[in-house]
Amino acid sequence: MIRYLLATTLALAGTLAISQGVGQTVVQTEHVRAEALVHAPEGIPPGRPVWVGLQLAHQPEWHTYWKNSGDSGLPTNITWELPEGVSAGEIAWPLPKKFPIGNLANYGYEGTVLLAVPLTVGPSFKPSPSGTLNLKFKASWLVCKKECIPEDGEFTLQVPTASATATHARLFKAALDLTPQVLPPGRISVDGSALRLELSGLPASLRGKQLEVFPETGEVIETAGAWTQGWRGDLWTAILPLSPQRGQSPAVIPIVVTSGGMGWRTEAPVVGGWATGAAAAAGGAASVTQSEAAVNTVGTSLAAALLGALIGGLILNLMPCVFPVLAIKVVGFAQHGSDRRARHLGGIAYTAGVVLSFLALGGLLLALRAAGEQLGWGFQLQSPWAVAGLASLFTLLGLNLTGMFEFGQFLPSSVATLQAKHPVADSFLSGVLAVAIASPCTAPFMGASLGLAVALPPAEAMLVFGVLGAGMALPYLAAAFVPGIARRIPRPGAWMETFKKLMAFPMFATAAWLVWVLGQQAGIDGAGALLALLVALSMVVWSFTLAGRSRIAVASVAVAVFIGLALVIGHSVTAVQAARGPETVSHWKSWDAGRISALVAEGRPVFVDFTAAWCVTCQYNKRTTLADESLLAEFAQKNITLMRADWTNRDPAITAALASLExxxxxxxxxxxxxxxxxxxxxxxSVDEVRAAISNP
Incomplete structure (x- = not known):
């Protein structure tokens, strides 16, 4: 599972490109020399494969990884930019080596390795004006010793189409000779907490010898676990322990077996299927505390996800980030008074706004993830544009509640009349607003449901998001339709005007919080720029409330000031800073997936706080439970490393780490x-919950 914590964390590592006359072919780092090679002995004949390879020469004791990196690490990845008519195949992975790390193991390469890729040139390919096939690719790799360093480089090659190219034939032949030969399909069956693998068709010279096994599918077999093997005639059998962190149940498992520098590959179907019920639950990716047991002990089923979404949506109404919107709803309820029809329509409209907004956010999240974006719940507040927009909206709402202006003053008469005829639009829009400000929060029971939702088929995932919205809207809907609840709502009166103005202050407080959030993303300059723009926006709104000739003059000046500020300092609002480490506190270190695996392998526990500046619950826990001096002392006493993963800005590696935890x-x-x-x-x-977790053996 740890290898997914490293997924997509490919920062620049100070690479230096060296040109050799045929494009940029070499990247030299402190730990690896990476070179792009080509094998085209006959030029570029149509329909014939052209081999291109990435050769990695490692410094002593350093290594990179195979297609399944094992318990940690990250496979080398190649991304191509090819001309029309040219397509790239898969990497022809040479046989890997096992690197034991305590009771863990990784799969990869040391010394020098050539990763060869076949290119197919179709009839639609047209050479460049200079008569060459121009190739460009970006490669990224993780190189490790005791520490792990992500590196990458961009490579270009210009291959003559009508003449032979320096072929490096010997290197490519050696690399392809180290790829596994194909065997007939093997057979795998689940035997309790182990897999039974049976292979036939292996060379007779191997009988009686010990073979090494490399599964191409990660997180299924315990890489460093004790396993047995034996021969019965030409049938080779191995009993492989299942990983305690098994996160997959594939129908077919590709397996590579090696002996004496030679290897064979088979795709073995799982005969009889996987265990279900308690056995399957035992292979889950994470243990959970009692507060979410209702979701997870049922297994990751749709019914459990729906139940968790409903309960989580209900609890979401108690989260502090939703309080400002609930204040608006209290005023709206009081305005309805004894008008039953207005209450019913308002309840339905508010529910529709909440549910449709959750569905829209969920659909957008699923669509972006399907397009390759690594996003999670609350992703919209990872954009400074969205944060600045919400801060502006809450500032306007606060000014409206103070009585500075009415929205009807700025609407055409036809629109204002329409609003008067259809006041339920206000309830619908307040439901939309509730979701916009509540979505960064994750209430109890929501976490497991949302984690499962993104892995479900789209229709079932959307159902989870819809039920989450229904849970959040349920209290208001019940108050709208249940007479006993409605009778407890205060009747309209003079108190409403005072209460309405009082509710402006939660709006301003929310705007202040959003300015702070933006400060975490864009720095102090961004927060200051947003504050200046909010002041100018308030001036613009005030200027339009004036009467007489002064209105035009003052409004013109206010609009000019706002536009001028936007042009001069607006860019600071959306200038996302580089990822920040945790606060300068000796207890906490910045999150590092590779460091986690190394510390755990050494027997040192690690406690990780996945947090974000826009998550109110995160900030509450950080300043209460996680700041408790006695708890911090207990962490130190038990030699537990504390790490903080800051998800304020988009970070695909943290998104992948969260996904691995469901x-x-x-x-x-x-x-x-x-x-x-x-x-x-x-x-x-709570302090007691954390203390109980770190005290268990």
Whole structure:
């Protein structure tokens, strides 16, 4: 599972490109020399494969990874930019080597390795004016010793189409000779907590010898676990322990077996299927605390996800980020008074606004993830544009509640009349607003449901999002239709005007919080620029409330000031800073997936706080439970490393880490220990819960 924590974390590592006359072919780093090679002995004949390779020469004791990196690491990846009519095949992976790390193991390469890729040139290909096939690709690799360093480089090649190219034939032949030969399909069956693998068709010279096994599918077999093997005639059998962190149940498992520098590959179907019920639950990716047991002990089923979404939506109404919107709804209820029809329509409209907004957010999230974006719940507040827009909206709402202006003053008469005839539009829009400000929060029971939703088929995932919205809207809908609840709503009166103005201050407080959030993303300059723009926006709104000739003059000046500020300092609002580390506190270190695996392998537990500045629950837990001096002392006493993963800005690596824990939003609190499944704690964290988790053996 740890290898997914490293997925997509490919920062620049100070690479230096060296030109050799045929494009940029070499990238030299402190630990690896990477070179692009080509094998085209006959030029570029149509329909014939052309081999291009990435040769990695490692410094002593450093290594990179195979297609399944094992318990940690990340496979080398190649991304192509090819001309029309040319397509790239898969990497022809040479046989890997196993690198034991305590009770873990990784698969990869040391020394020098050539990763060869076949290119197919079709009839639609047209050479460049200079008569060459121009190739460009970007490669990224993770190179490790005791520490791991992500590196990458861009390569270009210009291959003559009508004449032979320096072929490096010997290197490519050696690399392809190290790829596994194909065997007939093997057979795998599940035997309790182990897999039974049976292979036939292996060379007779191997009989009686010990073979090494490399599964191409990760997180299924315990890479460093004890396993047995034996021969019965030409049938080779191995009993492989299942990984305690098994996150997949594939129908077919590709397996590579090696002996004496030679290898064979088979695709073995799982005969009889996988275990279900308690056995399957035992192979889950994470342990959870009692607060979410109702979701997970049922297994990751749709029914459990729907139940968790409903309960989580209900609890979402109690989260502090939703309070400002609920204040608006209290005023709206009081305005309806004893008008039953108005209450019913308002309740239905508010529910529709909430549910449709959750469906829209969920649909957008699923669509972006399908397009390759690594996003999670609350992703919209990872955009400074969205944060600045919401801050402006809440500032306007606060000014409206103080009585500075009415929205009808700025609407055409036809629109204002329409609003008067259809006041339920206000209820619908307040439901939309409730979701906009509540979505960054993750209430108890929501985490597991959202994590499962993104892995479900689209129709079922959308159902989870819809039920989440229904749970959030349910209290208001019940108040609208149940007479006993409605009778407890205060009747209209003079108190409403005072209460309405009082509710402006939660709006301004929310705007202040959003300015702080933007400050975490764009720095102090961004926060200052947004504050200046909000002041100018308030001036513009005020200027339009004036009467007489002064209105035009003052409004013109106000609009000019706002536009001028937007042009001069507006860019600071959306200038996302580089990822930040945690606050300068000795207890916490910046999140590092590779460091986690190394520490755990050494027997040192790691506690990770997945957080974001826009997550109110995260900030509450950070300033209460996670700031408790006695708890911090206990962490130090037990030699537990504390890490903070900041998801304020988009970070695909953190998104992947959350997904590996079956979560899709923050807060998430995880305890990693050697030989144990990761322990995922509750969203609303308590000192006693953390103390119990770190005290268990």
């Amino acid at each position: 979560r899709n939003g923050v807060p998430v609190y995880v305890l990693y220990r050697n030989g144990h499944k990761p322990v995922v704690l509750s969203e609303i964290l």
